[in-house]
Amino acid sequence: MAEYDLTAKLGRYFDRHLVFPLLEFLTDRNIFDEKEILQAKYNLLQHTTMVDFQLDIYKKLHPEDEEPKELIDKREGIVARFNELSEAVQPLLDAAVTEDAARLIEHQRNSDSMLALDFLQKKFNIERSMVDDLHTFARYVYDCGDYSRAAANLGLYRALVPHNDKNMMSCLWGKLASEILMQRWDEAYDDLNHLKLAIESNNNRSPLDLLHQRTWFIHWSLFVYFNHPEGRDDLVQLFLNSTTNQANTYLNTLQTTAPHLLRYLSAAVIINPRKKNERTLKELLKVIRQESYAYRDPITEFLECLYVHFDFDNAQKKLRDCTAVLNNDFFLIGCSEEFMENARLLIFETFCRIHHRITIDLLADKLNMSSEEAERWIVNLIRNANLDAKIDSQEGLVVMGSQILSPYQTIIEKTKNLFNRTQSLVHNSERRKDTNANWHNQQSQQSQTNSGMNPIFE
Numbered sequence: 001m002a003e004y005d006l007t008a009k010l011g012r013y014f015d016r017h018l019v020f021p022l023l024e025f026l027t028d029r030n031i032f033d034e035k036e037i038l039q040a041k042y043n044l045l046q047h048t049t050m051v052d053f054q055l056d057i058y059k060k061l062h063p064e065d066e067e068p069k070e071l072i073d074k075r076e077g078i079v080a081r082f083n084e085l086s087e088a089v090q091p092l093l094d095a096a097v098t099e100d101a102a103r104l105i106e107h108q109r110n111s112d113s114m115l116a117l118d119f120l121q122k123k124f125n126i127e128r129s130m131v132d133d134l135h136t137f138a139r140y141v142y143d144c145g146d147y148s149r150a151a152a153n154l155g156l157y158r159a160l161v162p163h164n165d166k167n168m169m170s171c172l173w174g175k176l177a178s179e180i181l182m183q184r185w186d187e188a189y190d191d192l193n194h195l196k197l198a199i200e201s202n203n204n205r206s207p208l209d210l211l212h213q214r215t216w217f218i219h220w221s222l223f224v225y226f227n228h229p230e231g232r233d234d235l236v237q238l239f240l241n242s243t244t245n246q247a248n249t250y251l252n253t254l255q256t257t258a259p260h261l262l263r264y265l266s267a268a269v270i271i272n273p274r275k276k277n278e279r280t281l282k283e284l285l286k287v288i289r290q291e292s293y294a295y296r297d298p299i300t301e302f303l304e305c306l307y308v309h310f311d312f313d314n315a316q317k318k319l320r321d322c323t324a325v326l327n328n329d330f331f332l333i334g335c336s337e338e339f340m341e342n343a344r345l346l347i348f349e350t351f352c353r354i355h356h357r358i359t360i361d362l363l364a365d366k367l368n369m370s371s372e373e374a375e376r377w378i379v380n381l382i383r384n385a386n387l388d389a390k391i392d393s394q395e396g397l398v399v400m401g402s403q404i405l406s407p408y409q410t411i412i413e414k415t416k417n418l419f420n421r422t423q424s425l426v427h428n429s430e431r432r433k434d435t436n437a438n439w440h441n442q443q444s445q446q447s448q449t450n451s452g453m454n455p456i457f458e
Contacts, residue, residue, distance in 0.1 A: 002031050004297050004325050009260050013219035015177050016044045017142070025330045035061065050145045051075040082144065085137040089153075092134055095124035096156055109159045117160045131160050135167045142174055151178035151187075163198075172198055173216075180223045189228045192221055214253040222264055226331045232268040239265055240283045255287065259295040262288060263325075266299045267332055270342050281307065298322045302343065306350055312366050319343055320368065344369075348381065352389070358398045360391075371396075 007026060011019045020041065027037050038061050045054040051074050055067055095101055101123075104116045120126040134157050142150035154175040161168065172195045179188035199213045221238070225231030239251045254261050269284050285307050288300045298321035305315040322343065326336035344367045351358065351366060364374035375391065378398060382389050390399045 005031060005328065006260055006263065007330075009258075010219060010222075013216050013258070015173075016047060017145070017147075017181060018177060018220070018223070019044060021181075022330050025333075029328050031328060048145070049074075049078045049140070049143045051078060053145065078144070082140065085133065085140055088133045089130060089137045091124065092120070092126050092130045093153075093156075095120050095126055105156065105159045109155075114162065120160075131157065132167075134160075135171065138171075138174065142178060147178040147181045151175055151182065151184075154178065169198060169202075176220065180220070183227070185224060185228045188224045189231070192224045211253060211257065214250060215257045218250060218253060218258060218261060222261075222331050225268070226264070226334065232271055232335075235265065235268045236272050236280060240269070240280050251287065255291060259291045262291060262295055263297055263299050263329075264331060266303055267326075267335070267339055270299075270303075270346065271335055271338050298325050306346060310350070310354070312347065312351060315347060316366055316368065319347075344377070345381065348378070352398070352400050356400050358400075360396045360398060363398065 005026070007019075007022050011022065014022075023037050023041055023044075026032055027034060038057055042054065042057045042061060045057065048054075051071055055071055058065075058068065058071070096105060101116065101120060104119055108116045117126070117128070117131065121128075134153055138150050138153035138157060141153070154171050158168070158171050158175065165171075172191065176188060176191040176195055179185075179191055196217060199210070199217060202210075205213070218238070221235070225235040228234075239254060254265070266284060266288070269280055272280065281303075285303060288304055289308065292300075292304070298318045302315055302318035302322055305311045305318055319340070323336070323340065326332045326339055332339070347366055348363065351363065360375050360378070361371050363378065364371045367374055367377070369377065375393070378389075379391060382391070391397070392399060
C-alpha cells in the first residue's frame with residue numbers, strides 16, 4: 001500500500017527527530033525496501049549530533065567498511081561542546097532546585113512575572129545571559145537525542161522569561177517535540193494547547209507567517225490527537241465544530257497547504273461519538289468534495305460513496321481498502337478496530353434510512369460479516385443505541401420503525417448554528433478589510449524565506 005503512504009508529505013512539516021518514529025514504523029510494516037529506509041535515516045542524522053546512532057546506521061549500510069574518520073572527529077567535538085555548555089548553565093540549574101527558588105518558579109509557570117529571575121539574580125548572581133545559555137543548551141541536548149533533559153531545561157526557560165521573549169516560540173515547539181518523542185501525552189497535550197494559544201495571540205506575525213505556523217501545528221498535532229484520550233474529539237473541534245472563527249482558520253489552512261490531512265480528519269469524524277456526527281459529517285463531506293481534485297484515498301472515498309452517491313457496493317469495497325490504509329498508517333493503526341466498527345455503523349444507519357425492511361443476509365454482505373455475526377451485531381446495536389427497529393429471526397429481516405421529526409424539531413435543526421455562522425461571517429468580513437491591503441506585498445517578500453522554515457529553534 002505504498003501508494004497511500006503519506007510519510008513523505010507529512011515529513012516536510014515535521015522536525016527531523018519526529019520523522020524517525022515514522023521511519024521505524026515503515027521498517028516494521030515492510031512497505032519499502034529496508035536499505036532505502038536506512039539511507040533516509042542516515043541522511044536525517046547528518047544534520048544532528050546523534051553520532052553514535054549515525055554510526056550504527058552506517059555499519060548496517062556498509063558492514064564491511066571501517067567507521068568514517070569524520071564521524072569519529074565529529075563525536076569528539078560534540079562531547080567537548082556539550083561539556084562547555086553544561087558548565088555554563090550548571091550554576092543556574094543548581095540554583096533552580098533550591099527550595100525557595102523551586103517554589104517561586106513553580107508558582108510563576110503560568111504567569112508573565114519576572115519574580116523568579118529577579119530572585120535568582122539577587123540571591124545567586126544569575127545573569128540574564130545565563131538564561132539564554134540555558135536555551136542554547138536545551139537545543140543542543142535535544143539535537144543529541146536527550147529529550148528528557150531538553151524538556152526539563154525548556155520548561156525551566158519558559159518559567160523564567162516573559163511570554164514575549166525572543167526565543168519563546170522555539171521553546172514551545174521544542175518542548176512539544178520533546179514530550180512527543182518521550183510519549184508523555186498528557187504533558188504534550190498541555191504543551192500543544194499552550195503553543196496554539198501563542199500562535200493565535202501573536203499579532204506581530206504576517207498572515208503568511210501565521211499560515212506556515214498553523215500548517216506546522218496541524219501536522220504536529222497528529223501525534224497528540226491520536227494518542228491522547230481527548231485528542232480525536234479535539235481534532236474534529238479544531239477544524240469543524242468550534243464556535244469561534246478558529247475552526248474556519250484551521251480548516252482554511254488544511255485546504256490551502258495540507259489537503260492530505262483530510263485522511264485524519266475523516267477518520268476522526270468516523271470514530272467520533274455518534275451524537276456529534278450529524279452536522280459534522282455534512283461539513284466534512286462538503287470539504288471532501290471541494291478538495292477531491294487535490295486529495296483522495298479510500299477513507300475519503302468511503303464517505304463520498306456512502307453519503308454523496310449512496311453507492312453501498314462501492315462503499316463496501318472502499319471499506320475493505322480502508323483496512324489496508326489503517327494498518328499501514330503510523331497515526332491510524334491504533335484505532336483501526338474502532339474505525340471499522342463505526343464505519344459499519346454508518347453503513348447500517350444510512351441503509352436503514354433508505355429501506356424499511358432489510359434482510360439480514362443483505363446487511364451482512366454490506367457489512368463484510370457472516371449472517372450470524374451480523375445478526376448479533378445488529379441486536380447489540382439496537383439494544384445499546386435505542387434504535388427504533390426489530391429483528392424477525394424467522395424471516396431473517398430487520399424491520400425499521402418510523403422516525404419522523406416534528407415541525408418544531410425541524411425548525412430547531414435548521415436554525416441551530418445560524419447565530420454562530422453569522423458571527424463568523426461578520427468576523428471574516430472585518431478581518432478581510434484589515435489584511436487585504438498588505439497581503440500581496442508580504443507574500444512576495446516572505447514566500448521564499450518562510451516556505452521551508454523549521455519552527456524549532458529558528
